[in-house]
Amino acid sequence: MKYIEESCPGRLNACPEELRQYFEDGTIDGYERVLSEGKEAVVHLVASSRSGRKVYYAAKVYKKREGRGFKNRADYFVAQNMYKRRAILALSKKTRFGRSVEEAVWQNRETGYLKELLAAGADVPRLVRAGSDSFIMEYLGGEDGHAFKLIEAKRDMTDAAGVFRSIMRNVELFLRCNIVHGDLSPYNVLYYRGRVVVIDFPQASDPRRNPNAGALLLRDIRNICAFFLPAVKTDPDAIFEDMWSRYQLNEM
Ligand SMILES: Nc1ncnc2c1ncn2[C@@H]1O[C@H](COP(=O)(O)OP(=O)(O)O)[C@@H](O)[C@H]1O
Ligand SMILES: [Mg+2]
Numbered sequence: 412m413k414y415i416e417e418s419c420p421g422r423l424n425a426c427p428e429e430l431r432q433y434f435e436d437g438t439i440d441g442y443e444r445v446l447s448e449g450k451e452a453v454v455h456l457v458a459s460s461r462s463g464r465k466v467y468y469a470a471k472v473y474k475k476r477e478g479r480g481f482k483n484r485a486d487y488f489v490a491q492n493m494y495k496r497r498a499i500l501a502l503s504k505k506t507r508f509g510r511s512v513e514e515a516v517w518q519n520r521e522t523g524y525l526k527e528l529l530a531a532g533a534d535v536p537r538l539v540r541a542g543s544d545s546f547i548m549e550y551l552g553g554e555d556g557h558a559f560k561l562i563e564a565k566r567d568m569t570d571a572a573g574v575f576r577s578i579m580r581n582v583e584l585f586l587r588c589n590i591v592h593g594d595l596s597p598y599n600v601l602y603y604r605g606r607v608v609v610i611d612f613p614q615a616s617d618p619r620r621n622p623n624a625g626a627l628l629l630r631d632i633r634n635i636c637a638f639f640l641p642a643v644k645t646d647p648d649a650i651f652e653d654m655w656s657r658y659q660l661n662e663m
Contacts, residue, residue, distance in 0.1 A: 429472045429545045430457065437461070438540045438547055439468060446556055450474075451613065456556045457547065467552075469536070471521070472545040473613075522546045524590060524612040533584045534577065534608050536601075551601040551608055561607070561638070562597035570605065571642040577607040578635050582628075583654055585609075587663045589617045591624045595631035597638045618658070625655055 426442040433439045441458035446469060448454075455470045522541040525548070529535060537549040552558040561574075568574060578600060585592060592599070592615050599611040618624035629651045636647035657663050 427453070427455070427472055429543075430455065430470055432542045432545075433457070433470065433540060433547055436540070439470070441465070443467070444556055446552070446558060456550065456552075467550040467554075468539055468547050469550040469552075469558075470545060470547050520615070521611075521613045524615055527588055528585065528590065528612075531584055531588050533581050533588075534606070535581075535612075536608055536610060551603055559601050559603040560598065561600040561602040564602045565597075565638075568602075568642075571639055573605070574602065574607060575635070575639045575643045575645070578609070579632075579650065581607070581609055582631065582635075583663065585615075586618075586628065586654060586658050589619055590615050591618060591621075591628045592631050593624075593627040596634045600635075628655065 430439070430442065439457045439459050441460065443456035443458060446454045446456050452471050452473045455472065456467060457470045458465050458467050460466075519541075522538060525535050525538045525546075529538065536551065539547040539549065565571075582592070582595070590612075592609065592612065594611060594614050595609070599609065601608040601610060616624050616627060618628075621627075629648070632651045632654075633647040636643075636645045636650070639645070654663075
């Protein structure tokens with residue numbers, strides 16, 4: 412990762428180049444630290460003091476293609492059919508233009524889903540600014556940079572059944588928007604004082620285009636049901652059958 416110094420007054424030496432755009436447009440004025448580094452992206456804790464008090468945000472920066480797993484994306488391009496012929500041809504030939512199309516589509520996916528889901532009333536992070544290679548969103552975590560992850564909240568959860576229902580309400584709402592998360596797990600659900608927020612959508616798929624979406628939905632539901640055992644006993648396959656058949660009959 413490349414670092415810049417001059418535009419990150421918050422923390423010199425530590426701010427990635429990709430965040431420069433947000434300092435320049437005034438979205439943020441402080442850089443704190445890396446929150447998480449995954450295969451596809453690095454999430455940073457950043458801040459704005461514009462309102463007179465410090466407000467934290469999370470900045471997700473996608474890795475360049477060399478640093479990213481390739482498999483997911485190849486599947487995605489097979490499944491989509493919305494591209495212009497030239498773009499499709501370029502993609503299949505892996506020309507430079509093809510790579511740039513692939514890169515741009517990948518990077519805009521997550522913010523596209525977030526916008527759509529926010530409008531539908533789903534519990535996903537509020538989008539603060541969508542930029543190139545990255546975006547800024549509402550931060551769900553403590554002042555110390557500790558994200559509130561569902562996986563860590565299990566012991567202190569007083570209303571596990573209610574939290575489970577909130578997650579399922581979201582899964583159903585996603586489906587009503589023709590979106591299957593595809594990587595739903597207690598690692599991609601944040602939780603704080605009864606509020607559930609689902610994150611990490613770049614691999615999500617649309618059942619109208621992706622024939623595997625049903626299987627992905629079943630896996631998502633099974634992951635969540637398994638996490639809540641033994642406190643909340645459910646039948647993941649029955650939940651899936653009910654949701655999927657209503658979706659296919661257009662009865663959601
Ligand atoms: N809005 C957010 N607020 C707080 N922490 C976040 C937020 N978004 C991501 N994180 C932290 O960064 C981690 C990785 O983010 P995620 O979007 O799941 O990317 P990936 O799993 O692809 O690396 C999360 O598990 C969480 O710890
Ligand atoms: Mg994740």
